[in-house]
Amino acid sequence: MIEVRRLVKRLGGRAVLRGLDLAVAAGQCVAVAGPNGAGKTTLLRVMAGLVAPDRGEVWVLGEPVHRGARAWRRHLGWVGHEPALYDQLSAAENLRFWARWSGVELPAGRLQELLEQCGLDWAADEPVATFSRGMRQRLELARALLGKPRVLLLDEPFNALDRQGRAWLAQLLQARKGEGCALVVVTHRPEELAGLADCLALLEGGRLWFPEGSDGKAPTPAPRPAAWRT
């Protein structure tokens, strides 16, 4: 579903990603961890087609990300570092706007279902400006799930969520994974993904390292690191 080949990306003259390979299959979740400035967000942005690579290729759902049609993006769910929400709109208006922008049809009841799923049905008509950081993050996740994506790229999705929220999100992502969605989750705290991720990839020195040892590609099916097994 996602294939990254020999990816090189320089930012400000510094090679942030140096010939990086990664493969994520349907129904697989890869957690990407690493120190600050390692290039985790850059990797995610390249995979989402937001930044072009200097060398190498990224393929998502059999389509080259940086060439050709954009139709594959219909199946992409993206959660960036900051929630992509308009403060002056209500939660429901935000979801309606993003559905229209992305060409996603919202059948009757789908909006309510999404709001209920993220625990915000009671605040559907409240302006996002009044939301707490945790509520914004929940709505942001609802936004990313609007089109029932087959690929989810998430940058620190557990940020700002309380314990209950983190459990809710883990359950939600597990369900998406079970439906065959491929997930790449950038995180500072890989332990939060212990029950969810099939593979931990450490980004350091511009390359991905797989603690269990591999040939540079996430094994398919990827074994869960021993330390995570319960």
Next chain:
Amino acid sequence: MGLRRREMAAGVLVFSLLVALTFAFAFDPARLDGRRLMPGALWVTVLFSGMLAVSRTMAAEQEHGTLAALLASPVGPEALFFGKMAGALAWVALVELVAAPVLAALLRVTVDRPALLAGVLALGSVGFVGAATLVAAVSLQARGGEVLMPVLLVPLAVPATLAAVEAMGAVLQGEGAGALGVWVRVLVAYDVLMVALPPALFRFLWEG
């Protein structure tokens, strides 16, 4: 979306009124021909207020973190350009609707051909807004972008501004099709360039 930001609407409208009033009071309409003054005064108002509005609407997308999500969607960056341009055109039209009657009243100008004047204003606005949207996107990528915007935009908008001032002057002074036609052709050519070129550049700007 931008029209929902009341503080921005107030800021842009107050600013445009202030510029219009400053011009109106700086020149004595009893001594000077208001029809010669009004085009320049109006376009300076449009230029500064429009610049303020366009840069804020674009910067707000980045501040809200919505820019990446907009670009990650199946819709191309071209749609974002046209969406932003349409929003900015609404702002500029609002500024013109407020500033033009104020200037006309204070400079004692009677508009005999309002439809023609509206047409010239529309042609000038499309080119200017196209250029402003492009420059706002470029500025967003640069450090200190909001400072960079006027430095880049003012020279780029010179052809549209000059042609719009001349065309508007020709309309207000009742000149014939010959004098007006030259400037209208310049405006049309500039508009075509500023509507066709930026969408192609947007992809390079944001997807590298």
